[in-house]
Amino acid sequence: MSTSPRIAMQGVCKQFAGPTAQVLGQQVLQDVALTLEKGEFVCLLGASGCGKTTVLHLLAGFEQADQGTLLIDGQPIAGPGPDRGMVFQQPTLFPWLSVLDNVTFGPRMAGQSQAAVTGQAMHFLRMVGLQNHVHHFPWQLSGGMRQRAALARAWLPGPEILLMDEPFGALDAQTRLAMQELLTGLWQTTGTTILFVTHDVDEALYLADRVLIMASAPGRIRTERKVPFVRPRSVEDLVADPAYGVLKRDILHIVREESAKSLPAAIFPSPPSPSPAGRGERPESASRLAQ
Incomplete structure (x- = not known):
């Protein structure tokens, strides 16, 4: 018997209005299609401005798509709901409330x-x-502690889906790694489905089951890469694995190609071919990892 994916987007387009009626708006997303299965951890990777955050806002119900379908467990998204939690780039805690009162704020407002x-x-x-x-x-609290409080707040209502918008981007390297390990442990304990936006390839390869790479201007899913490394993962083991370097290089090349589209050539010249022979094809090992 077939079951619906937890998240499904198909043919999704989104345009933001221009500043005046005479100025055309910006086409942010064009024909976006993606699915996440129940309990899956997927990272959304791409250049700045490609629409990653807009994808999260559509799934959270904060924005409405101009075209296409967005489904949660086979049902259209009508707006925000307790089945979806959101973790933002900044913790967005109320400064006048204690940690406990911040974490319990949502359920208390619900009665x-x-x-x-x-x-x-x-x-x-x-x-x-x-x-x-x-x-x-x-x-x-320190920055890392505030983000940990934000994680507890997001998980308290028991969401089936967690949408995370670069939540560790402002942290130092050591705190960021600790938060990644904490997040992985929480995810494995709860079985929550997670869509995690990041600019960091290393973060994506450490956390995700799959990495979805977005094209720029307008945004769409260009390609995906499955992450083949077994769990539990350690950073030390990953960086020592030759396959890790091959996959990281492959993804970096795609992201750099997309970044170059939105920047002047003098600032961001065309990236070199990832092929050892310089002929433009992907290494055989990278192709094998992507399957």
């Missing part, structure tokens, strides 16, 4: 009492290592 949600909130705060900071305010 649940503080007492009813505190136990579950503490469960997630323990999972992200903030059980000793529940009465601290955001200004008393």
Whole structure:
């Protein structure tokens, strides 16, 4: 018996209005098609301005597509819903609320009492290592701790889908790696379906089951690469694997091609061929990994 994918987008187009009636708007997305299966972790990778965040906003129900279909478990997206959580680039915590009150804010606004949600909130705060900071305010936390609070807040309502918009981009390298490890552990524990936007190829290869690479101007899914490395993953093992370097180089070449389309040639010259022989074909090992 066939089942619907958890997320399905087909033929999705989105144009933003121009500043005046006489100025044409910007075509942000054109014929976007993607699917995510239940429990899958997929990274969306692409050049700045290619529409990655717009894809998340459409799936979250914050924006409406001009054309195409967007389905969650086979049902059209009518607007935001508790089945989808969103984690933004910045933690967006309320500075006047404690960590615990920030994490429980959504359920309390939906009518649940503080007492009813505190136990579950503490469960997630323990999972992200903030059980000793529940009465601290955001200004008393480090950047990584604030983002951990945002993760606990997103997971508290029990979403089936988590949409993540470069949540670790502003963190230092060590904190970022710790957050990636924390996120992987939470995902494996909860089985949540995750669509994760990033500019970082290493981050995508560490986290994802598949990497979707977007084309630029207007945005669409250009290609995908399956990530073949077994879980649990460690950064040390990945960088020591020759296949990791081959796959990373392949993806970087595609991303650089797309980035070059939106920048002057003097600033961003055409990327060299990834082929060892310089003939433009992909290495055999990269082709094999992409299958």
